[in-house]
Amino acid sequence: DKAFSILSHLVTHTRIHTGERPYQCNRCDKAFSVKSSLVKHSIIHDEEKAHQCSQCDKAFSHNSELMKHILIHAVEIPYQCSDCDQAFTCNSQLISHMTIHTWEISN
Structure with a gap:
């Protein structure tokens, strides 16, 4: 049996058993039981396809992917x-x- 001195920790823990996920991402269909997980998840949307190739219409989540892609234009x-x-x-x-x-x- 688990015991929690802080009520919010008990509420968060209870969600493991109930499956409740009250923190919904407003950019996709994912939901989370803990707000910090939603915040961490949101970063992927902020980085999503932010790195645009200047020579074609491709875009990438990470600059390293763009750098690798740019090589195809040079070859x-x-x-x-x-x-x-x-x-x-x-x-x-x-x-x-x-x-x-x-x-x-x-x-």
Whole structure:
């Protein structure tokens, strides 16, 4: 049996057993039993797609993801698919990709 000297701690603990989650995120469908968990969760929305690529329409949650992405703009991509706008750095990737179009035609 647990004992709590502070009433709010008892209330918070009771939510473990009841499943009550009174702290609802107003940006998604998640809810939390403790307000501090909601506050911590809210940070992901603040960082969500905040890092925009200046060369295309992609956006990322973390700057490190953007930095990795930017490299694709600097790399030469010589193997272009003749059926769509996909491009590849290796001929083997293009050949593998082309099977998608072959499958589309046969179905």
